[in-house]
Amino acid sequence: MILPTRDCVFQTPGYVPGEQPQTTDFIKLNTNENPYPPPSEIFEVLQGELSKVRLYPDPVSTQLRKAAARVFGVSHEQILAGNGSDDILNIALRTFVNPGETVAFLDLTYSLYETITRVHGAAIKTFPTNEKFELDRPLICPEAKLIFLASPNPPVGQHLNRDYLEETCQKAAGVVLIDEAYVDFSAENHLDFLAKYDNVIISRTMSKSYSLAGMRVGFGIASIPIIEQMDKVRDSYNLDRLAQALGTAAFESYQYFQQVWAKVCQTRERLIKSLKELGFFVFDSDSNFVLASAEWIAASELYSQLKDQKVLVRYFKHPRISNYVRISIGTDEEIDRLLEAITQIKMSH
Structure with a gap:
């Protein structure tokens, strides 16, 4: 067949x-x-959830988003919870890019960007890093509906030049997603971009820094209008009860x-x-x-x-x-x- x-x-x-x-x-x-x-006390929340597994979880992960908002310093309405940050990448792609339209990212970065873009049927525009695998100029791509930029950027693990990132956001015609999967192991982040640019999404994950890789908990953080559109694309009940409970408890052990x-x-x-x-x-x-x-x-x-x-x-x-x-x-x-x-x-x- x-x-x-x-x-x-x-x-x-x-x-x-x-x-x-x-x-x-x-x-x-x-x-x-x-x-x-994680600290052993966060698992105390599980017993109360195990007896409820016959029931659907909160479809919009309210308590988890409120706990994340306290840590990230934004409103919970600016946060979309995802099944890992990979889910956020896919949701952004499906929200803002029609098949055939352009997605841009670096020539050496998280390889999932290319995979999900190709599967979506979108066009790819890659931008070169220099011999040190650095972004040495702003990424200017007027045709890109979505730009993926990881900072720190794998597999080298260094932050991208902040000034170039900021100029990229200023000049982008579409949405810029800054993937901060590893940011908690550094002294800087880009959450302040959210107040400056209404086209920026920050993605975060609890897999690395919060020791919850097995639970798959991630977030998209952006303006309320962006989150409202992405929420339409999100799978219903995309985080199970245990993931929501453990993620919330982990934030409380900040x-x-x-x-x-x-x-x-x-x-x-x-x-x-x-x-x-x-x-x-x-x-x-x-x-x-x-x-x-x-x-x-x-x-x-x-x-x-x-x-x-x-x-x-x-x-x-x-x-x-x-x-x-x-x-x-x-x-x-x-x-x-x-x-x-x-x-x-x-x-x-």
């Missing part, structure tokens, strides 16, 4: 997420999860997570220093991961040899970064094990 698949779907390679091992004996430094669990973020950043700086001592080039990072390469070993070989030692890092076949591995920040013990493994590999070369 020939399936009546849309051409844009049939011709699009599927998004490839980081490897999820089926055993528990790996040190998992490949998917940028938070290495520390001070705990601030301490976790500081610990991750401290470990990140130690990892960068240690990798450099082992002969690596390492980019500075505003995220919970680093991008590194070494002349003494190919990145693909390092990935394979680390995997043999039950340490998972991320290797990309993208030609611009095929000499690099991306390493998530784990606990100090996990990073010690990684460094021991790399030292052993280097000694054998």
Whole structure:
């Protein structure tokens, strides 16, 4: 049987997420999860929700959005809750872009932007980063109905130039979505853009900084008119009861997570220093991961040899970064094990 698949779907390679091992004996430094669990007290909210699972959840995640509003410093009416921030990206695309219209993003960034744009049947315009993988000019694309810009931008993990981002927002004819998935591991964000530009959406996730990757909780933050239109596109009941309850409780433990973020950043700086001592080039990072390469070993070989030692890092076949591995920040013990493994590999070369 020939399936009546849309051409844009049939011709699009599927998004490839980081490897999820089926055993528990790996040190998992490949998917940028938070290495520390949420505080145990947030799970106390679950018992009351488990008895209600026969009932639909709040379709608009009211309590979660109100808790998020307190943290983000905006009205809850400016917030749309999503099934992870990936849901927010898809909702924005479906809200503001007709098939055939243009979506713009950088040539090296979160690869899901390309996947969802192609599946939607929209046209793609990519803009080059420089040899340091930086945005070295504003992204000006008058035909773009939607611009995706991640800051910090994976896989390098650095913030984009703030002045260029601001000029991009000023001159955009369409909507600019600033993806802040990793922003809590840095000292800056772009929430202030919301008061200046009515065409800006900020996306956030609780997967990384709030240790809830398994629950899939994300947000779009924008002007009320933008949120009102996106809410029409959102799937009904897009967050289940448990996700809403845990997300709300996690925001109420904000001070705990601030301490976790500081610990991750401290470990990140130690990892960068240690990798450099082992002969690596390492980019500075505003995220919970680093991008590194070494002349003494190919990145693909390092990935394979680390995997043999039950340490998972991320290797990309993208030609611009095929000499690099991306390493998530784990606990100090996990990073010690990684460094021991790399030292052993280097000694054998």
